[in-house]
Amino acid sequence: MTEVIVTPQESGKTLHAQVGDVVVVRLPESPTTGFRWSIVGGPDDVLRLRDERFELAGGGGIGGGGTRIFRLAANHGGTAGVELKLWQEWEGEKSVTDRVRVTVHVD
Numbered sequence: 001m002t003e004v005i006v007t008p009q010e011s012g013k014t015l016h017a018q019v020g021d022v023v024v025v026r027l028p029e030s031p032t033t034g035f036r037w038s039i040v041g042g043p044d045d046v047l048r049l050r051d052e053r054f055e056l057a058g059g060g061g062i063g064g065g066g067t068r069i070f071r072l073a074a075n076h077g078g079t080a081g082v083e084l085k086l087w088q089e090w091e092g093e094k095s096v097t098d099r100v101r102v103t104v105h106v107d
Helices: none
Strands: 003-006 014-017 022-029 036-039 048-058 066-074 077-089 098-106
Touching: 003 014, 003 098, 022 036, 022 048, 022 077, 022 098, 036 066, 066 098
Parallel strands: 003 022, 014 098
Antiparallel strands: 022 066, 036 077, 048 066, 077 098
16 A cells, blocks of 8 residues: 655646555645635545544644644546635635645555
8 A cells, every 4th residue: 555645836737646545635724714625625536535533733832733644545546636725614615715626546
């Protein structure tokens, strides 16, 4: 199993993975601002959300920033688009301040 890492710098790119790999999306986030990253769209046969968590930055205290991490399992061969948005969910689409989009081709 290999991890394919996605950060904001990969936005707009096509990445390659093998069945059984894990696509790890790591995005900076400060949840105390109310803005959180969310995956746009639902589950897919090619990539499935395995888990999601927030890691507080080293040395950061309560209320500090950190990294939102999504782990997606590459289950089947094919191509899948992955889109995430940074937003305040209760404010709706007008609150989106950033998006990250990648295409993942799984062999």
